[in-house]
Amino acid sequence: MGEVSFLDVSKRFTLRVDGEVHHVQALDRVSFTVKDGEIVALIGPSGCGKTTALRVAMGLDPSNGGRVMVDGREINGCGHDRGMVFQHAELLPWLSALQNVMFGLEMKGIRGTQLRETAEKYLHLVGLKDSQNRRPHQLSGGMKQRVGIARALAIDPKVLLMDEPFGALDAQTRETLQAELLDIHARTGKTILFVTHDLDEAVIIADRIVVMKDGRVQEIMTVPLKRPRPDLSLVRGMPEFAETRYKVWRALHDGASVH
Amino acid sequence: MVDIADRQEKAAVKEEAAERKPLPRWMITVASVAVLLIVWEIFGRRINPVFGSYPSAIAEAFWELVVTGQLWSALYESLRPFVIGYALAIVVGVPLGLFIGGFRAAEAALGLYITAGYAMPLVALVPLLILWLGLGFAVKVAVIFLMSLFPICINTWLGVTAVPKTLIEVGKSFVAPDTVILRRIILPATLPYIMAGIRLAVGRAVVGMVIAEFFTTISGLGAVIINSANNFDTATMFVPIIILMVMAIGLNWLIGFVERRVAPWQAEISGRDRE
Numbered sequence: 413m414g415e416v417s418f419l420d421v422s423k424r425f426t427l428r429v430d431g432e433v434h435h436v437q438a439l440d441r442v443s444f445t446v447k448d449g450e451i452v453a454l455i456g457p458s459g460c461g462k463t464t465a466l467r468v469a470m471g472l473d474p475s476n477g478g479r480v481m482v483d484g485r486e487i488n489g490c491g492h493d494r495g496m497v498f499q500h501a502e503l504l505p506w507l508s509a510l511q512n513v514m515f516g517l518e519m520k521g522i523r524g525t526q527l528r529e530t531a532e533k534y535l536h537l538v539g540l541k542d543s544q545n546r547r548p549h550q551l552s553g554g555m556k557q558r559v560g561i562a563r564a565l566a567i568d569p570k571v572l573l574m575d576e577p578f579g580a581l582d583a584q585t586r587e588t589l590q591a592e593l594l595d596i597h598a599r600t601g602k603t604i605l606f607v608t609h610d611l612d613e614a615v616i617i618a619d620r621i622v623v624m625k626d627g628r629v630q631e632i633m634t635v636p637l638k639r640p641r642p643d644l645s646l647v648r649g650m651p652e653f654a655e656t657r658y659k660v661w662r663a664l665h666d667g668a669s670v671h
Numbered sequence: 672m673v674d675i676a677d678r679q680e681k682a683a684v685k686e687e688a689a690e691r692k693p694l695p696r697w698m699i700t701v702a703s704v705a706v707l708l709i710v711w712e713i714f715g716r717r718i719n720p721v722f723g724s725y726p727s728a729i730a731e732a733f734w735e736l737v738v739t740g741q742l743w744s745a746l747y748e749s750l751r752p753f754v755i756g757y758a759l760a761i762v763v764g765v766p767l768g769l770f771i772g773g774f775r776a777a778e779a780a781l782g783l784y785i786t787a788g789y790a791m792p793l794v795a796l797v798p799l800l801i802l803w804l805g806l807g808f809a810v811k812v813a814v815i816f817l818m819s820l821f822p823i824c825i826n827t828w829l830g831v832t833a834v835p836k837t838l839i840e841v842g843k844s845f846v847a848p849d850t851v852i853l854r855r856i857i858l859p860a861t862l863p864y865i866m867a868g869i870r871l872a873v874g875r876a877v878v879g880m881v882i883a884e885f886f887t888t889i890s891g892l893g894a895v896i897i898n899s900a901n902n903f904d905t906a907t908m909f910v911p912i913i914i915l916m917v918m919a920i921g922l923n924w925l926i927g928f929v930e931r932r933v934a935p936w937q938a939e940i941s942g943r944d945r946e
Contacts, residue, residue, distance in 0.1 A: 472840055489846075496844040502837045506859045506936045515855070519845040547936055567845065 414570030414603035416446040421478035438464040440627040451604040453614035456624035495564030497574040501556040503548040509559045510544040516563045534562040554585035572604045623663045728906040749891035756815030768827025789821035806887040818879030819872035830864025863937045866930040873922045
């Protein structure tokens with residue numbers, strides 16, 4: 413099981429700009445649920461609160477109101493039931509790919525032969541069996557993010573939280589990784605909450621799309637594309653893809669939804 | 672046609688030039704030192720030996736100090752407090768810097784003293800330290816320790832504050848306890864800064880050692896400098912000065928070597944490992 417619910421979650425930041433105190437309402441009573449095994453994309457313009465929502469769900473930022481539940485239990489700080497994939501992978505530069513994956517496992521208390529075997533298994537899953545002894549600077553951007561995904565998956569969390577994980581990659585690598593993520597999802601059945609600002613990415617990956625604006629949930633849309641989606645080039649050509657993409661685009665631009 | 676042939680020829684010449692290997696670095700260094708010594712020898716001989724000296728005279732004085740055994744005892748008297756004071760500064764300075772950088776309250780309470788201690792002319796304290804600790808071994812250790820403590824501590828502290836917040840969040844997101852984050856994320860991320868501090872401290876520790884020996888003038892390389900200067904024996908005076916310079920260069924190299932061992936990813940990232 414792995415169900416995440418946001419219940420009226422609010423978050424306010426205090427900023428000091430040129431001596432003036434500003435209050436920014438990053439999240440304003442945000443409510444939505446990611447069902448077990450589902451992929452939900454959080455999309456919106458920068459500053460809309462999508463990354464804040466993810467950080468609150470991870471437990472990295474406390475909320476000012478409301479609750480985040482994982483399988484019906486309110487979260488209290490970070491936990492092994494959630495695995496975070498960071499925007500720029502954020503691997504520890506002094507550790508090899510394998511050791512980076514092992515780091516997360518060690519923090520979960522896994523020791524001995526199981527530690528290495530599990531780490532290798534997940535590096536294998538993301539296709540990095542042969543590069544496990546390389547350090548992060550010896551890996552390409554896409555490979556780094558694969559290690560980041562393996563690190564988060566290895567602790568076997570109920571939910572995978574991904575913060576614009578492919579945003580910094582070139583278009584081709586991004587498409588490859590999107591396909592791989594869907595493949596991993598098909599094999600592991602993980603619940604995934606995925607933050608992105610890329611319309612195509614949201615439609616291709618997600619079952620449902622949460623459109624955010626000014627800290628509020630503007631609209632929640634269901635993507636009418638079936639799973640599995642093994643051939644993404646076919647998916648891109650489907651009329652449902654174009655329609656959904658257009659709907660999300662409209663929602664982002666003028667707030668008016670097309671029905 | 673002519674033009675094309677001409678261009679091809681030029682390109683071939685260029686390739687050949689590119690293939691010629693540049694002189695190795697050590698050869699350039701050796702040549703530079705050789706030129707310096709020759710120029711010094713030529714001009715040094717024209718100067719009154721009280722006001723200056725030259726390499727061959729210094730070499731002679733060096734041999735004299737070796738034969739009489741003076742050099743070995745001076746080296747021993749200098750290096751023993753140097754090693755102890757410097758090692759002590761690392762043992763105290765690194766954890767102190769980690770502590771100050773890692774905890775807001777510690778930074779507010781202690782940061783000021785470390786900054787002040789770094790800026791303070793410690794030389795001015797040497798007479799007081801002599802009153803407290805006498806003229807021997809202890810006062811030398813204290814001066815060397817104080818001179819090298821502050822750059823090590825400050826660099827460690829700065830290194831901790833420069834650790835990317837996101838790396839700490841990686842630790843937090845995997846529910847790492849604070850002590851584990853400090854040991855497995857903050858400490859390795861700070862290592863290049865710590866090594867830079869240790870490197871900076873070498874020069875200050877050598878200066879501290881010589882200053883302490885100037886004041887006490889009983890033993891060590893500093894005492895050899897002062898005593899030979901008082902006897903207008905300028906050539907002998909240069910021997911410990913050159914030894915100290917060679918020592919500082921050697922230590923610097925040694926620290927660079929250790930740095931590449933303990934923080935290899937740093938050199939690899941910046942591309943320095945290719946040299």
